[in-house]
Amino acid sequence: MLSVAYRSQPALAALAGDLARQSLCPALWLVVDNSPTSAPLRAAELVAACDGLEIQLLPGGEGEGFGAGCNRGFLHLNRLGWRGWVWLLNPDTTLPGGDELERLVDSLDGLPERSVVGTAVLTPCGRLEPSGGWIDPGLNFRRRRLEETEVGDSEDGRPGRAPLPLDWVSGCSLALRPEAHSPPARFDPAFPLYYEDMDLCLRLFQAGSPILWLPAPVVGHRRGAGSDTPTERRLRLSTESYVRFLRRHLPAWVLVLRVLRLLLNALLRLPLQPRLSLAALRGLGAACGPWPAEASLERSRA
Secondary structure, rough: OOOOOOOOOOHHHHHHHHHOOOOOOOOEEEEEEEOOOOOOHHHHHHHHHOOOOOEEEEEEEOOHHHHHHHHHHHHHHOOOOOOEEEEEEEEEEEOOOOOOOHHHHHHHHOOOOOOOEEEEEEOOOEEEOOOEOOOOOOOOOOHHHHHHHHOOOOOOOOOOOOOEEOOEEEEEEEEOOOOOOOOOOOOOOOOOOOOHHHHHHHHHHHHHEEEEEEEEEEEOOOOOHHHHOOOOHHHHHHHHHHHHHHHHHOOHHHHHHHHHHHHHHHHHOOOOOHHHHHHHHOOOOHHHOOOOOHHHHHHHOO
16 A cells, blocks of 8 residues: 655544554555655654554655655555555545455456556545546546446445446545556656646556446545645646646647636736736646656656
8 A cells, every 4th residue: 555645644643543444454554755844754653553554654755746756655665576556545535444455455356457446435425526537538528527326336235346447547546556567657747736647547548558447445535634735836736737637638729728718717816816826827837838857757767
């Protein structure tokens, strides 16, 4: 298991308790700390909450994104000689059933080793998060998403249904074998906030990897302190990721119309919300420039 943490001590402690109660324990829980300077994780508390589960903390870069943190974790596991499945799990997820890992392992058995597999993710009120879907070529490219009826066990009571093929799954709860891909699967750090999971899925699908979603096990998701990025920075980085995703995966006319709408909205809001507008404009400017060489996939594999 691999979790990327940013100021997530309380959420991780709760998740550690859930993991300790699982019917099947992971071989290793690797946690990448992306706030090692501003809010470093307190290892002793996590070890105590794990109740014997093996956990390793790996220092990340202060404020690095989810994708960059995952890449650090993948490289570390590769150096340890791990070639099996890795379950990416957000720190603010919950595993209330006690058998989620065992059910996931059972579901992964027999799937192609190059599969990318997502699971159902529910909000605290029990509704399905947009944890998977399809990409269309038009303006509403994310319109088709999973429906509530897909979640849960089959009608005859057996655990789960057949994996559902789609275009992308959420990085909140995602399993893959990074080293089974050629080249090894890595997120592109050019996506600093959001869209990195969708980009990875689309790139691996184009290389022949199945993208699958499991209606069970079901993972809970509560928004934790790891989401407490300042609003201006969050808007700048998410705008940057969004426009780069459009550049890479959507037709040029969709990119142009979406960028024009972003630009118009930012300019209209400028007199009333100058800080937010400027943040969006900075993100837009960064995304429309040259693709950052320092965030290339080749560098992330080094």
